[in-house]
Amino acid sequence: xxxxxxxxxxxxxxxxxxxxxxxxxxxxxxxxxxxxxxxxxxxxxxxxxxxxxxxxxxxxxxxxxxxxxxxxxxxxxxxxxxxxxxxxxxxxxxxxxxxxxxxxxxxxxxx
Amino acid sequence: xxxxxxxxxxxxxxxxxxxxxxxxxxxxxxxxxxxxxxxxxxxxxxxxxxxxxxxxxxxxxxxxxxxxxxxxxxxxxxxxxxxxxxxxxxxxxxxxxxxxxxxxxxxxxxxx
Numbered sequence: 001x002x003x004x005x006x007x008x009x010x011x012x013x014x015x016x017x018x019x020x021x022x023x024x025x026x027x028x029x030x031x032x033x034x035x036x037x038x039x040x041x042x043x044x045x046x047x048x049x050x051x052x053x054x055x056x057x058x059x060x061x062x063x064x065x066x067x068x069x070x071x072x073x074x075x076x077x078x079x080x081x082x083x084x085x086x087x088x089x090x091x092x093x094x095x096x097x098x099x100x101x102x103x104x105x106x107x108x109x110x111x
Numbered sequence: 112x113x114x115x116x117x118x119x120x121x122x123x124x125x126x127x128x129x130x131x132x133x134x135x136x137x138x139x140x141x142x143x144x145x146x147x148x149x150x151x152x153x154x155x156x157x158x159x160x161x162x163x164x165x166x167x168x169x170x171x172x173x174x175x176x177x178x179x180x181x182x183x184x185x186x187x188x189x190x191x192x193x194x195x196x197x198x199x200x201x202x203x204x205x206x207x208x209x210x211x212x213x214x215x216x217x218x219x220x221x222x223x
Binding site for chain 2: 046
């Protein structure tokens with residue numbers, strides 16, 4: 001069962017930062033926060049994950065609040081190719097453990 | 112080079128038929144998965160295999176039988192297909208101890 005809450009949809013202007021929020025108020029101490037995205041008709045793609053510290057990679061930044069009850073995925077300069085459904089997932093790190101995908105946020109980047 | 116591949120990409124068949132979907136990964140991963148994405152776009156885990164051994168079976172009907180001949184392959188066989196089986200099926204893999212799952216392109220199954 002998905003343990004996260006995300007807004008169903010968001011718009012962002014091309015070139016601007018896209019900030020996607022996620023609530024996970026019941027997160028356990030050993031659960032990580034993961035972000036995936038699914039571009040239309042393709043398989044989901046890993047973006048980033050974190051436990052309690054903020055993380056950054058070549059795709060995005062992940063900001064996790066100090067109480068770990070919410071997080072924000074930041075795409076610093078959104079492009080049209082970032083239009084996708086973004087999934088926030090909490091998961092215990094365990095071999096073979098699956099990801100429970102919720103409904104996600106449909107992000108539309110507008111020219 | 113395709114990391115996780117699935118065949119076929121599209122599959123249209125009649126109710127009651129038996130069909131298989133194949134999945135192969137060339138990433139050297141030990142763990143493979145099958146997910147189902149229905150018409151409402153909910154993506155749900157079906158099975159998880161680690162080193163050819165079943166780890167997770169999420170209350171999937173026994174008409175669905177995964178088979179892992181080796182670590183690089185996880186095939187999905189479906190008996191007596193029903194209308195409700197129509198969906199996109201995604202295969203994925205991950206390394207043991209890894210955080211990232213790599214997904215295949217999906218197989219769109221349509222049962223008429």
